[in-house]
Amino acid sequence: MANAIGIDIGGTKIAGAVVDDLGVIVRSERVPTPKDPLELEDAVVAMIGSFRAAEAAGATLAVGVAAAGFIDAAQSTVYYAPNIAWRNEPFREKLEARTGGTVVVDNDANAAGWAEFRFGAGRLVSDMVMLTIGTGVGGAIVSGDRLFRGGFGAGAELGHLRVVPGGIACGCGQHGCIEQYGSGRALLRMANEIADAGGIGQTLARVRKERGRLHGSDVGALIQDGDPGALAALRQLGHWLGEASASLAAVLDPQRFVFGGGVASAGELLLEPIRESFFDHLPARGFHPEPDFVIAELVNDAGVVGAADLARVWVAEHS
Numbered sequence: 603m604a605n606a607i608g609i610d611i612g613g614t615k616i617a618g619a620v621v622d623d624l625g626v627i628v629r630s631e632r633v634p635t636p637k638d639p640l641e642l643e644d645a646v647v648a649m650i651g652s653f654r655a656a657e658a659a660g661a662t663l664a665v666g667v668a669a670a671g672f673i674d675a676a677q678s679t680v681y682y683a684p685n686i687a688w689r690n691e692p693f694r695e696k697l698e699a700r701t702g703g704t705v706v707v708d709n710d711a712n713a714a715g716w717a718e719f720r721f722g723a724g725r726l727v728s729d730m731v732m733l734t735i736g737t738g739v740g741g742a743i744v745s746g747d748r749l750f751r752g753g754f755g756a757g758a759e760l761g762h763l764r765v766v767p768g769g770i771a772c773g774c775g776q777h778g779c780i781e782q783y784g785s786g787r788a789l790l791r792m793a794n795e796i797a798d799a800g801g802i803g804q805t806l807a808r809v810r811k812e813r814g815r816l817h818g819s820d821v822g823a824l825i826q827d828g829d830p831g832a833l834a835a836l837r838q839l840g841h842w843l844g845e846a847s848a849s850l851a852a853v854l855d856p857q858r859f860v861f862g863g864g865v866a867s868a869g870e871l872l873l874e875p876i877r878e879s880f881f882d883h884l885p886a887r888g889f890h891p892e893p894d895f896v897i898a899e900l901v902n903d904a905g906v907v908g909a910a911d912l913a914r915v916w917v918a919e920h921s
């Protein structure tokens with residue numbers, strides 16, 4: 603099948619690529635994300651035009667767009683986006699009218715999860731859960747070889763699975779979501795608490811004093827150095843993620859959990875406490891097959907590769 607275009611609209615940059623049907627990037631572009639929604643639309647239209655012009659015989663490649671936010675099940679309207687002033691934005695309709703080809707719009711975490719399922723860490727299973735551990739916690743579910751979107755399109759918001767009733771307040775308006783216990787921001791909070799307590803937190807406290815405050819990169823470097831305080835923070839984080847994974851397994855029974863995002867670069871150091879806590883909390887342990895836990899493989903390109911493939915899937919199912 604033909605190449606497709608994937609475009610990932612992030613908070614600071616728009617990444618775009620022409621991707622072939624094996625998930626390989628043929629060409630790519632990136633531009634800063636304009637603040638103004640109309641300028642943003644213009645930038646996406648210009649990128650689509652430039653990719654199509656570069657194709658042999660001016661082929662009208664299908665386009666998949668990934669963006670953070672709630673997007674309807676028809677892959678068409680953005681109900682709400684946290685970083686862009688969109689409310690019930692008919693983005694697909696607008697882009698199709700301006701570019702004259704098929705466009706689909708999907709949530710960015712769904713696109714990244716789909717890319718892992720098709721071409722990365724999830725390619726050998728039919729059922730997969732992906733948790734993206736960045737500043738927040740993103741989620742994607744593949745069930746029976748299909749991306750799970752929910753009835754209205756706003757499903758798989760796994761970051762807002764409640765792990766602590768009445769717990770820490772979350773940006774979503776609720777309390778105790780896994781995003782507050784299993785994200786990069788949570789790791790920083792835990793590292794600061796360990797620094798405050800002294801003991802194994804001495805090095806964290808010293809670095810915090812030198813740098814003014816702890817940055818994610820400081821904690822990441824100390825984890826790589828084997829600092830006991832930073833490793834203790836990562837173990838706490840892994841504990842919560844393992845517990846959340848056990849609840850997800852009770853509902854979804856995936857063969858594999860995939861962890862992506864910046865914090866997942868800790869690799870086995872993150873997976874080990876996740877597995878330990880998962881098996882401590884798994885319902886009916888020992889009476890059914892158990893999933894495995896791996897790190898995502900596609901890292902930076904997952905959004906564009908997944909978005910392009912979702913466009914390809916849409917065309918295949920509607921032609």
Ligand SMILES: [Zn+2]
Pocket residue numbers: 761762772773774775776777779781
């Ligand atoms: Zn929440």
